[in-house]
Amino acid sequence: MSVRPVATIRRSAHLGRWLATLGTLLADVPSVAAGEWDVVLFGSLDAGAATFVSAGAKVAPGGATRDGFVLLAGVGAGQRHERGVCACARLPAVSSLSRSTALGAAVVGYQWFHDWGVAALFVGPEGSVEVLSGSAGSLALPPRWGLRLHGEIWARPSDETLLQATVILGSSREDAWGRLAWGYRLWDAYLGPEASLYADRTAYRKWNFGLHATDFALGRFGLRASAGVQFETDQRPSPYLALAVWTTL
Incomplete structure (x- = not known):
């Protein structure tokens, strides 16, 4: 059997x-079909004596407006002028240099929503490539890889005010960037002062002090516009303009 x-x-x-x-x-x-996954596309432009442009995406499997894990990925490129010893010359000498940078990062983290606002913390790999250019020629520096730590807070102390803080630390370029802004709700946007600081391993420093208009709408896009004065190491103060745009798919 x-x-x-x-x-x-x-x-x-x-x-x-x-x-x-x-x-x-x-x-x-x-599930994506159920519409519970949110994807936010974003881009930014900082235009001044030092210029930087970036673009990326934020993916929230549980929804962008609730507690949960979030994936953040982006790329960027920038250029600035500085004084230093150019190794691209036959006889190294102190001269005016242009530093061009391309970078990318993919970080994963968690966001917490509260009655007062939202806080988020991310960590993940990053990479960067830099090119130094001077009167004697150009020099491409080796690619650098490292770890990025990204934290941000969007708080509403009252129904009419906004407090925003962001800190980004990277080991590939041994750099740090932070921004602090406060705004009062007027004409469908938060208007107020902002300040930011960038520093890296080359002893370069950049401070921005200005005014911003945040969270005003243009069709399906949300925007933030800023203008003010930029202070750089070994450079004269100069004006800057900044624009950030985002939209949800």
Whole structure:
């Protein structure tokens, strides 16, 4: 007598129960089709004596307006002028240099929503490439890889005010950037002062002090515009303009 049919029936029963359990578990996972995944595209431009442009995406599997894990990925490029010893010359000498930078990062983190606002913390890999240019020529520096730590807070101390703080630390260029802004709700935007600081391993420093208008809408896009004065190491003060744009898919 063969027992294969009985074994087959038993395996089928076990498989059926396993599939039913798997289906129950998957029913609790957010799905793109259900519209519970949010993708936010963003870009920014800082124009001044030192210029930087960036673009990226924020993916929130559980929704962009609730607690949960978030993936943040972006690329950027910038250029600034500085004084230093140019190794690209035959005889190294102190001269005016242009430093061009391209970088990218992909970080994962968690966001917490509270009655007063939202806080988020991210960590992940980053990479950068730099090129030094001077009167004697150009020199491409080796690519650098490292770790990025990114934290931000969007707080509303009252119904009419906004307090925003961001800090980004990177090991590939041994740099740090921070921004602090306060705003009061007027004409469908938060208007107020802002200040930011950038510093890296080359002893370069950049301070921005200005005014901003945050969270005003243009169609399906949210925007932030800023203007003020920029202070750089070994450079004269100069004006700057900044624009940030974001939209949800």
